[in-house]
Amino acid sequence: MVLAGGLAALVRRSLRTHALSTLVTAGSLALACGLVMATFAIQAQSERAFTGGADGFDAVLGARGSPLQLVLNSVFHLETSPGNLGWAWYERMRDDPRVALAVPYAVGDSFRGFRIVGTVPERFTEVRGPDGGALTLAAGRLFDPGRREAVIGSTVAARAGLKLGSHFHPSHGVTAGGAARRGRDGAAGASHGDAAHDGDDEDHDDHDDHGGAGTQGAQGAQGVAAFAEAAHGADDPRAHDEQYVVVGILDATNSPTDRVVWIPIEGVFRMTGHMLFGQGEIFVAQPGQAIPAEHKEVSAVLIRYTSPMAGFTLGPEINKQGDEATLAAPIGAIMADLFLKIGWMSRVLEIVAYLVVVVAAGSVLASIYNTMNERRREFAILRALGARRGTVFSVIVLEATTIAALGALGGLVVYVLIVGTASAVIRGETGVVLDVWAVHPVLLAAPLGIMVLGALTGLVPAAKAYRTDVAGHLSPPG
Amino acid sequence: MPASMSRDTERSPLLDVEGLTKSYVTPDGVAELVIDVPTFRLEQGGQVALRGPSGSGKTTFLHLLAGILAADAGRILLDGHDLVAMHEASRDRLRARSLGYVFQTFNLLPGYTALENVALGMLFGEGIDEARARELLDRVGLSDRAAYKPGQLSVGQQQRVAVARALANRPRLVLADEPTGNLDSLRAQESLALIREVCAEQGAALLLVSHDAEILARFDRVTELADVNRAARVDVAGPGDRAGRGDRVTRGAMGEGR
Structure with missing residues (x-):
């Protein structure tokens, strides 16, 4: 049918006649629309993901310092640990009637950029994931707390080249990229990493007990330099002597948990080069000998209260005493506070996005x-x-609205690209997953707003068309 | 007895103009009369030529008859409907349904094919009838050029598309403003014959304005436009009606000059 759609056909033809201008204009609107949507959506999703990803814990107990650092380190496995606490703190929390669950963490090592966390099996049996479900194994079993065994998150399994039965040597430091990375951040927990060990080339039994006889290198407090000279792992001077075996792979949780290599906490205590300061003096675990509780230390204790009321008394009790420990709680509120503090940045981004919209509307x-x-x-x-x-x-207004509609459609594509990329980057860096398809009011408001704005910008040229002097623009008068 | 229909005919005229005036305001703020037509008539289905040299106000007159311009005063009855008294939107509707217009420069839309240009003539009237559009193109000998755009057609072909478009809505009246002005003599004659034939076939009256003696000679009835328009200035070959209008009003009453 010729000119099907009447006026729509006129609009279509005009847009086609000015195809380049139409595409450029719609493209700029798409960019603007996508930017606005992405700005708001990423902001909202990040806030939701970072304030809600506490894995069922209510509080984090750690060394005196910044609660935010404590939360970032213990819950999101970012940042460095603010320091360590004596084992007694863990026991105190574990035995406190207001605490339903206390899980100790010892950190400071990594494998190929993925952090190694020493903990207890209760971390898996008693803790629920961010979606409320229990952490489940995709393959294998949980580690034996008395052996050099590891359970790895799904991201680690996918990216670190580890699978069930794989052996690996933990690397000292939390940002080292494993064998391929040699940078040293020196930011591990106070009692991890400042120790050194002699390079020992002995082979290790894969399933060696932590206290196994005679397979560990001699250890001593010889300082960072000595540690760096250790020759374990042909290409990683910071590799520990101990060799761990992967015995379990966790199901994906879309949380930072996926990026963690979990080993028994005892293993961290006994890692070559690690020193313990649990009692204020240096203690180096010896193979075959039990570690007295007073020498043990933890980087953090993750706590679940028996009731919400527990936090009201436990928090002040810990935070107002001395300067040894900090109870960071509630975890969500601490992260929310972070977003509040960087809120100005979001505002700036929003303003930039709005300005892009105004410029794009001007281009229409x-x-x-x-x-x-x-x-x-x-x-x-x-x-x-x-x-x-x-x-x-109407033709002109419809034309402007159509360009804006094309822009809005393109905006959705731009949005998916931006959020998809941002999501991949954030997931890669933190393990936190942004849902590209999560419904947010801006996903409706921005395209509609762009179309209304497009229609409004069409009013000016439309008025000009409305006032066209017909006789004056037809054939020359005679 | 020149062109238009006699007053004493019993048949009601298709077009009946009375006391029509139109002025323009110059940049100096002076109102200048450019159209002053005491009376003019055209019978149903009639074919009339107006001799319209430059400055005689022919385009302005045709624009007023087509409702493209609003008159200052007077009456233009087209098939009984007074265009002067009508609201603009009604004039637009009447123009879309009852009038066809062939411009000297054809005024085809360059981004549209020949077929689409003809269809555009229907878009604002009774709606697009593709079969009729093709039929009209066939009638003017361009059935094989339906998909061509104006820039791909010769001048003569463009003019034929313009004729087909003017007749697309089965108009009662076709106004033609120097329709052959851009054609050579031979093609102008052919084109004129086509316009007259097609108008006759379609039952449309034709009011054609030209200053070409050869064209005018083909009409049985020819009227001097200057006799119709008392405000015509015929001694200056100006570029347009508006320029210098009112310098001289050379014609007196033309009452029965129809």
Whole structure:
């Protein structure tokens, strides 16, 4: 059917005639629309993901310092540990009637950039994931707390080249990239990493007990330099002597848990080069000998209260005493506070996004307005053929709205690209997953707003079309 | 007895103009009368030529008859409907349904094919009838050029598309403003014959304005436009009606000059 759709056909034809201008204008609107949507959605999703990803814990107990650092380190496995606490703190929390669950963490090592966390089996049996379900194993079993065994998160399994039965040597430091990375951050927990060990080339039994006889290198407090000179792992001078075996792989939780290599906490205590300061003096675990509780230490204790009321008494009790420990709670509120503090940055991004929208809207106006001179004859002809003023007015507004609609559609594509990329980067860096398809009001408001704005910008050239002097733009008078 | 229909005919005229005036305001703020037509008539289905040299106000007159311009005063009855008294939107509707217009420069829309240009003539009237559009193109000998855009057609072909478009809505009246002005003599004659034939076939009256003696000679009835328009200035070959209008009003009453 020729010119099917009547006015729509006129709009379509005009847009096609000015295809380049249409594409550029719609493209700029798409960018603006996508940017606005992504700004708001990433902000909202990040906040939701980071304030809700506490894995069922209510509080984190750690060394005196920044609660935010404590939370970032213990819950999100980011940042460095603010320091360590004596084992007694863990026992105190474990035995406190207000605490339903206390899980100790010892950190400071990594494998190929993925952090190694020493903990207890209760971390898996008693803790529920962010979705409320229990952590489940995709393969294998949980580690034996008395052996050099590891349970790895799904991301570690996918990216670190580890599978069930794989052996690996933990590397000292939390940001080292394993064999391929040699940078040293020196930021491990106070009692991890400042120790050294002699390089020992003995083979290790894969399933060696932590206290196994005679397979560990001699250890001593010889300082960082000595540690760096250790020759374990042909290409990683910071590799520990101990060799661990992967016995379990966790199901994906879409949380930072997926990026962690979990080993028995005893293993961290006994890692070559690690020193313990549990009692304020250096203690180096010896193979075959039990570690007295007073020498043990933890980087953090993750706590679940028996009731919400527990936090009201436990928090002040710990935070107002001395300067040894900090109870960071509630975890969500601490992260929310972070987002509040960096809120100005979000505002700036929002303003930039709005400015891009204004510029894009201006481009719609300019692109249509610039064609008005050449098109006045076209409008005059249409009017001579019987089109009303309102008709040519509508054609222009419809044209602007169509460009905006194309922009809004393109905006959705831009949004998916931006959020998809951001999501991949954030997931890669933190393990936190942003849901690209999560419904957010801005996903409806921005495209509609862009279309309304497009229609409004069409009003100016439309008014010009409306006022077209028909007789003056037809054939020359005679 | 020149062109238009006699007053004493019993048949009601298709077009009946009375006391029509139109002025323009110059940049100096002076109102200048450019159209002053005491009376003019055209019978149903009639074919009339107006001799319209430059400055005689022919385009302005045709624009007023087509409702493209609003008159200052007077009456233009087209098939009984007074265009002067009508609201603009009604004039637009009447123009879309009852009038066809062939411009000197054809005024085809360059981005549209020949077929689409003809269809555009229907878009604001009774709606697009593709079969009729093709039929009209066939009638003017362009059935094989339906998909061509104006820039791909010769001048003569463009003019034929313009004729087909003017007739697309089965108009009662076709106004033609120097329709052969851009054609050579031979093609102008052919084109004129086509316009007259097609208008006759379609039952449309034709009011054609030209200053070409060869064209005018083909009409049985020819009227001097200057006799119709008392405000015509015929001694200056100006570029347009508006320029210098009112310098001289050379014609007196033309009452029965029909």
